Amino acid sequence: MVTGKGGTGKTTVAVALALSLADEGRRVLVCEVEGRQGVSRLLGTEALPYEEVELAEGAGGGQVVGLAVEPRAALVDYLDTFHGGVLGGRGGRVSTVLDRAGAVEFIADVAPGLRDVLLVGKVYEAVRRTTTGRSDGGDPVYDAVVLDAPPTGRITRFLGIGDELAQLAAGGPIAARAASVAALLRSEQTAVHLVCLPEELPVTETLEAAAELRAADLPLGAVVANRVLAAPAAGGGGEARVRTALRRALEGTHGDDDGDGGRDVDALVAALETQNRVRAGRVAEQRRWLEAAGGTGRPVRELPDLPGGVDLEGLYRLADDLAASPLPTPRDRPAAAAPTGGAA
Numbered sequence: 001m002v003t004g005k006g007g008t009g010k011t012t013v014a015v016a017l018a019l020s021l022a023d024e025g026r027r028v029l030v031c032e033v034e035g036r037q038g039v040s041r042l043l044g045t046e047a048l049p050y051e052e053v054e055l056a057e058g059a060g061g062g063q064v065v066g067l068a069v070e071p072r073a074a075l076v077d078y079l080d081t082f083h084g085g086v087l088g089g090r091g092g093r094v095s096t097v098l099d100r101a102g103a104v105e106f107i108a109d110v111a112p113g114l115r116d117v118l119l120v121g122k123v124y125e126a127v128r129r130t131t132t133g134r135s136d137g138g139d140p141v142y143d144a145v146v147l148d149a150p151p152t153g154r155i156t157r158f159l160g161i162g163d164e165l166a167q168l169a170a171g172g173p174i175a176a177r178a179a180s181v182a183a184l185l186r187s188e189q190t191a192v193h194l195v196c197l198p199e200e201l202p203v204t205e206t207l208e209a210a211a212e213l214r215a216a217d218l219p220l221g222a223v224v225a226n227r228v229l230a231a232p233a234a235g236g237g238g239e240a241r242v243r244t245a246l247r248r249a250l251e252g253t254h255g256d257d258d259g260d261g262g263r264d265v266d267a268l269v270a271a272l273e274t275q276n277r278v279r280a281g282r283v284a285e286q287r288r289w290l291e292a293a294g295g296t297g298r299p300v301r302e303l304p305d306l307p308g309g310v311d312l313e314g315l316y317r318l319a320d321d322l323a324a325s326p327l328p329t330p331r332d333r334p335a336a337a338a339p340t341g342g343a344a
């Protein structure tokens with residue numbers, strides 16, 4: 001599960017994570033549930049349909065498959081699986097009946113939790129699916145399933161739907177399904193990764209989300225600090241050398257014969273130094289927030305800010321970074337620092 005404050009890079013990290021796993025030869029499903037088509041936009045492919053389509057290949061037979069889970073289709077899926085007999089077992093008719101009755105809209109309005117259980121339920125089904133189609137045998141079809149999940153503001157509710165529905169529909173098939181989904185989400189098979197930027201608001205929201213998820217017994221993976229700036233060239237004597245080299249280079253291009261050139265060079269050097277200082281300040285500020293993110297009690301993994309934005313090349317660069325230092329799962333014990341907030 002990849003969550004985080006909106007706009008911090010959830011979709012980018014989810015896809016990079018899927019690519020990194022595929023490069024280890026794994027068959028990976030990347031799902032989105034928000035109807036934004038962020039995955040296909042990022043990869044420059046056609047919009048994802050409600051069916052699994054191959055998106056990329058990794059080394060050693062690895063593969064990334066994409067799926068956009070959509071509540072209406074998930075509901076039809078669910079009814080076909082569990083109530084197919086009751087409704088005559090003809091998939092086409094189930095959706096026709098639903099459309100005529102406005103059932104999907106009704107469900108979305110009256111029981112938003114049910115909408116979520118259908119979305120997560122589809123992910124659950126993909127996790128559990130085996131090559132033989134039976135739950136008691138065969139190999140899993142996917143080695144990993146990555147969910148580009150809703151943002152931190154909604155994640156606990158989204159993943160906690162099991163409890164709510166188990167009470168709401170006690171005894172029925174939906175309650176049973178909700179309980180199985182809840183059990184998977186709380187198992188060590190699941191890791192909720194929190195994407196943030198090294199800034200005050202995203203880090204604050206990440207600390208809150210970590211406490212909330214912990215209290216709900218949901219297993220935390222890593223904090224992924226995205227868009228971390230590279231530190232400018234170190235000072236300490238080096239600065240004077242850089243200044244001299246800079247001056248020499250600038251004098252080479254601007255000339256120093258007319259009496260003005262010298263001052264131009266001075267102004268340029270000063271401007272560049274100011275820029276460098278501003279950047280150094282931003283880097284130092286980021287370091288403080290990266291440290292604060294450690295208050296979640298989970299390891300903080302840094303991903304670089306890509307100055308040109310996230311094109312395909314940049315995406316693979318992030319995937320390489322994640323492959324070089326894989327995201328920890330809940331099985332990996334927290335770092336020495338104990339959580340500073342929330343329930344233990």
Ligand SMILES: Nc1ncnc2c1ncn2[C@@H]1O[C@H](COP(=O)(O)OP(=O)(O)O)[C@@H](O)[C@H]1O
Nearest residue numbers: 006007008009010011012227304305306309310
């Ligand atoms: N490491 C990065 N470097 C530069 N730009 C980034 C990076 N990660 C994400 N972005 C940009 O930030 C924006 C938000 O990213 P996105 O993955 O869509 O976030 P979310 O899914 O959380 O809304 C996009 O424009 C994306 O290209």
Ligand SMILES: [Mg+2]
Nearest residue numbers: 010011036038
């Ligand atoms: Mg997104």
